[in-house]
Amino acid sequence: MLLAIDIGNTNTVFSLFEGDEMRNSWRCKTQSSRPCDEYASFLSPLLVLEKTNWSEITEVIISSVVPDSDIHIERFCKKYTQCRPVFITPEICGLKIDLENPDEIGADRLVNAVAASTHYSLPAIIIDFGTATTFDVVDQDGIYRGGVIAPGVKLSISALASNTAKLSQIAVEKPVKIIGKTTKKAMQSGMYWGYIGLINEIIGKIKDEMGQKPVVIATGGLASLYAESTEFIDHVDEHLISKGLLEIYKKTKE
Numbered sequence: 001m002l003l004a005i006d007i008g009n010t011n012t013v014f015s016l017f018e019g020d021e022m023r024n025s026w027r028c029k030t031q032s033s034r035p036c037d038e039y040a041s042f043l044s045p046l047l048v049l050e051k052t053n054w055s056e057i058t059e060v061i062i063s064s065v066v067p068d069s070d071i072h073i074e075r076f077c078k079k080y081t082q083c084r085p086v087f088i089t090p091e092i093c094g095l096k097i098d099l100e101n102p103d104e105i106g107a108d109r110l111v112n113a114v115a116a117s118t119h120y121s122l123p124a125i126i127i128d129f130g131t132a133t134t135f136d137v138v139d140q141d142g143i144y145r146g147g148v149i150a151p152g153v154k155l156s157i158s159a160l161a162s163n164t165a166k167l168s169q170i171a172v173e174k175p176v177k178i179i180g181k182t183t184k185k186a187m188q189s190g191m192y193w194g195y196i197g198l199i200n201e202i203i204g205k206i207k208d209e210m211g212q213k214p215v216v217i218a219t220g221g222l223a224s225l226y227a228e229s230t231e232f233i234d235h236v237d238e239h240l241i242s243k244g245l246l247e248i249y250k251k252t253k254e
Contacts, residue, residue, distance in 0.1 A: 003057045004082065004245035005073065007064040008108060009131040009153075014043060016050065016057075016241035024050055025242060032068035038074035060085035062240065063107040063250045086252060094251045096143040108241055109136050113144045115244030116217050120235065123212050125203060127233065128240075129220030131155055132194070135202055140212065148202055153191055153222055160187065172222060174229065196229050203232045 002017040012030045016023040026043050047054070060083045063124055064070050069095040070087065077085040088107040090097055093114055099105060108128070116124040126136045129152065151159070153172055163171045170187050178193055180186030203216060218226065218233045219240040227233040237243070 001052065001057050002059045002061065002067060002246065004211055004242050005060065005062045006108060006241050006245065007062065007066050008067050009065060009074065013161060013242065015245070016052065017246055018248065022239065025239065030066055030069065032066050033074055034069070036072050036079055039073065039076040050230050054080050057081040057083065059249065061245050063088045063245060064084065065106045065108055065247060085234050086249070088248065092252060093248055096192045098143050098145050109134055109147065109240050110131070110144065111244035111248065112219065113138050114247050115240045117142050118241060118247045120215050120217055122215035125206055125214050125216045126240070127199065127217065127218045127225065129153065129222040135206065138211070139208060150198060153195055157191060172225065174225060195226060196226065199226060200232055217242060
């Protein structure tokens with residue numbers, strides 16, 4: 001079995017694959033100093049529910065944008081699965097990258113691009129609603145052309161709450177009306193409709209610059225919520241990065 005791990009700035013996601021089938025997927029909060037045994041404590045009862053032993057995990061592949069976590073997750077893999085994990089780099093993705101400095105791009109963005117290239121038609125734009133809201137572009141020839149990075153929705157809420165005296169944390173919801181009658185509703189409207197405007201404007205400008213009509217795939221925890229209110233998003237795929245990790249793993253075995 002393959003254990004695919006995506007270490008993001010906010011959450012770490014573990015996906016268990018048997019062949020091409022995803023058996024299950026679990027997430028925990030990312031803590032860069034989390035010791036290896038804590039990963040095992042989190043996963044052990046979940047593997048029991050899957051009727052899976054550590055010894056059945058024979059391969060591990062990791063996408064990480066949190067370098068301080070890498071040494072701990074590598075120790076966890078070696079100790080509990082007896083595997084030396086494969087970390088995503090631009091070199092192993094099998095993706096042509098048209099950037100000034102390919103090494104600076106986040107592994108998660110490359111993995112999403114591989115998944116989009118494999119499971120959807122090209123050209124494509126991938127929107128990832130993570131700690132940052134990212135837009136990544138893959139052209140009709142499967143070449144990664146770059147993208148756009150904006151602050152994530154929850155990050156923006158935290159910034160408002162921590163830097164203002166009277167604004168507090170709010171849940172991200174779709175407001176019934178754009179004009180909020182309370183401070184909370186006004187913030188929710190700004191965070192929802194403001195990001196809808198950002199999505200529509202950025203995708204529109206990317207399409208104009210490309211001179212093509214790409215398919216748009218959204219992923220991340222808030223993808224479904226925002227896809228309700230824009231015609232620009234064609235597909236929502238919550239497991240896009242896990243699918244990409246599986247595809248890259250398969251390429252390393254060819």
